[in-house]
Amino acid sequence: xxxxxxxxxxxxxxxxxxxxxxxxxxWTDTWFARHGKVFNIGxxxxxxxxxxxxxxxxxxxxxxxxxxxxxxxxDLEPGAALAGPHxxxxxTVQRMGVPADLAIRVTxxxxxxxxxxxxxxxxxxxxxxxxxxxxxxGRLSPYEAAYTAQSVEVEMLGQQCGIQDQLCSAFGGINLxxxxxxxxxxxxxxxxxxxxxxxxxxxxxxxxxxRTHRSSDVHERVIRGLExxxxxxxxxxxxxxLAEPSHDALQAGDFAALGRIxxxxxxxxxxxxxxxxxxxxxxVIDVARAHGALGWKVNGAGGEGGSVTLLAGPAAGxxxxxxxxxxxxxxxxxxxxxxxxxxxxxxxxxxVAPVAGAT
Numbered sequence: 001x002x003x004x005x006x007x008x009x010x011x012x013x014x015x016x017x018x019x020x021x022x023x024x025x026x027w028t029d030t031w032f033a034r035h036g037k038v039f040n041i042g043x044x045x046x047x048x049x050x051x052x053x054x055x056x057x058x059x060x061x062x063x064x065x066x067x068x069x070x071x072x073x074x075d076l077e078p079g080a081a082l083a084g085p086h087x088x089x090x091x092t093v094q095r096m097g098v099p100a101d102l103a104i105r106v107t108x109x110x111x112x113x114x115x116x117x118x119x120x121x122x123x124x125x126x127x128x129x130x131x132x133x134x135x136x137x138g139r140l141s142p143y144e145a146a147y148t149a150q151s152v153e154v155e156m157l158g159q160q161c162g163i164q165d166q167l168c169s170a171f172g173g174i175n176l177x178x179x180x181x182x183x184x185x186x187x188x189x190x191x192x193x194x195x196x197x198x199x200x201x202x203x204x205x206x207x208x209x210x211r212t213h214r215s216s217d218v219h220e221r222v223i224r225g226l227e228x229x230x231x232x233x234x235x236x237x238x239x240x241x242l243a244e245p246s247h248d249a250l251q252a253g254d255f256a257a258l259g260r261i262x263x264x265x266x267x268x269x270x271x272x273x274x275x276x277x278x279x280x281x282x283x284v285i286d287v288a289r290a291h292g293a294l295g296w297k298v299n300g301a302g303g304e305g306g307s308v309t310l311l312a313g314p315a316a317g318x319x320x321x322x323x324x325x326x327x328x329x330x331x332x333x334x335x336x337x338x339x340x341x342x343x344x345x346x347x348x349x350x351x352v353a354p355v356a357g358a359t
Contacts, residue, residue, distance in 0.1 A: 023297070133145070154183075173342060204340075263295050295310045
């Protein structure tokens with residue numbers, strides 16, 4: 001096995017982690033909620049990380065990062081201020097560290113749209129944590145990988161960040177997350193018969209609304225209001241109580257019930273603030289309803305841009321017609337093909353034999 005792009009590498013480490021959709025109960029996995037329950041589903045497209053690992057001797061730079069989706073490639077100075085174009089990547093490398101005798105080139109890529117409110121940044125961070133973890137003895141558990149990734153965003157970058165995205169990327173599959181005391185949680189994974197798994201996979205539709213989701217002033221106002229109201233305010237209780245029924249409905253193969261819960265969750269988001277279910281999301285939902293969709297969930301916290309998860313009905317033709325009409329509704333709307341992810345964070349050695357004379 002040979003590869004000119006990695007010729008002379010001492011070692012190649014690969015890592016992937018899924019994004020998440022249909023996060024019923026989202027907003028309750030946060031510091032201001034203190035406790036919560038979230039149901040979510042890990043899907044492709046994955047965040048992909050590859051490390052080319054070399055001996056440090058004779059190399060001027062220890063860490064080079066290539067953010068392929070952005071066309072950016074830069075050297076990372078150890079201990080530098082987290083003020084570059086990709087502070088999340090920089091902070092993750094600083095948090096994990098690189099052995100002093102090694103130099104690495106990090107390539108990061110994902111086919112998931114940036115800013116789609118599907119936990120892509122969490123998936124990237126979890127995948128990068130997993131890859132860097134392979135450079136030292138021992139391995140982080142899925143919980144440890146998730147909490148490490150979340151601590152990068154919260155502690156190092158000071159961002160508002162729950163824990164459900166990182167846990168879904170670390171565990172994959174279909175999850176009931178019970179956060180008993182922020183950020184500590186337990187993950188119960190739902191195992192489905194193959195036919196039910198395949199049917200869920202066929203029915204789920206992820207629609208990107210064409211604009212990068214931004215944490216807006218609306219989110220800040222919502223958070224301030226929830227902080228003042230306390231963790232047991234009714235709207236958070238309304239969201240918390242939807243996670244377990246989502247799990248139960250899917251376990252029973254009751255897609256109609258799951259669809260109703262998705263709709264109810266989106267309405268609860270709207271009660272937090274009307275702008276959390278934006279104009280574009282409402283347009284997509286109207287088309288989905290007209291084509292017999294059973295449910296719809298504005299992904300993540302909601303707001304301007306982002307994406308919507310739809311649960312189609314049983315007719316395959318109606319699903320395809322729905323997708324066609326949604327994409328015709330606005331030139332920016334785009335169906336993002338997904339598959340259910342049976343696994344969460346995966347890392348493996350993909351080393352190639354060095355080419356003679358390579359440097």
